[in-house]
Amino acid sequence: NGIDDVPSVRGMKTLNSTMQHLCGIDSIKYTGALGHKYYVNNLAQLISQQEMANSHVRPWLHFFPKDSGQHLSEARQGQRWLNDVDGAQLTPMVRVGLRDFYVWEPTLLKDCTAVVPFRWYTRGGLVRAMGDMGVHPLGEPWTRTNARVGNPWRERARGHRVLSVPLWLYCDDTSENTSKKWNKHNSFLFTAAGLEREHAQKEYN
Numbered sequence: 001n002g003i004d005d006v007p008s009v010r011g012m013k014t015l016n017s018t019m020q021h022l023c024g025i026d027s028i029k030y031t032g033a034l035g036h037k038y039y040v041n042n043l044a045q046l047i048s049q050q051e052m053a054n055s056h057v058r059p060w061l062h063f064f065p066k067d068s069g070q071h072l073s074e075a076r077q078g079q080r081w082l083n084d085v086d087g088a089q090l091t092p093m094v095r096v097g098l099r100d101f102y103v104w105e106p107t108l109l110k111d112c113t114a115v116v117p118f119r120w121y122t123r124g125g126l127v128r129a130m131g132d133m134g135v136h137p138l139g140e141p142w143t144r145t146n147a148r149v150g151n152p153w154r155e156r157a158r159g160h161r162v163l164s165v166p167l168w169l170y171c172d173d174t175s176e177n178t179s180k181k182w183n184k185h186n187s188f189l190f191t192a193a194g195l196e197r198e199h200a201q202k203e204y205n
Helices: 009-023 041-054 079-084 152-157
Strands: 027-031 037-041 095-096 097-102 114-123 127-130 167-172 187-192
Touching: 009 097, 037 041, 097 152
Parallel strands: none
Antiparallel strands: 027 037, 095 097, 114 127, 167 187
16 A cells, blocks of 8 residues: 555454454354344453453452451442352362462361361451361261362362352343333343442443
């Protein structure tokens, strides 16, 4: 085209393809039970790129419930997350120095007391554990984990941290029409439940 230092169309397409491969969000096509087509963005890519790798969002994400007494202003401070949710759905481990501690694995405290933590939470800025200090009944099989392997997430993680990311899921019909006619264009969206409220509605999230 006679202009210097301007990339070609082919070069831009190649660059775009490369960037999409590295940083893009894949849309996966599905066929519904009634034969309709719909698309779902790759959830793992959404969480890893737009939440965990986002320097504006990651510092404000929380992965443990919080015991704040009577004060309640965030989802993580609620009774449901702190006590009611099945512990298997929560963050299963904490890292202390170079060591990883998982729920449902025997752990020695500093005073050499043996405990089996079953839930992690925070209080006063520190990560704490709810645990069982009792002895497993003699003769009853241990079914929580494989006694030889420990928590299965330890083997899956292979030294990486494991974090549970609770999500608020909601639906928007995106139509904004004022008629009574149903609009079939529905979008399901989510917000990280562990994101502090003041950051949840910001543009970069």
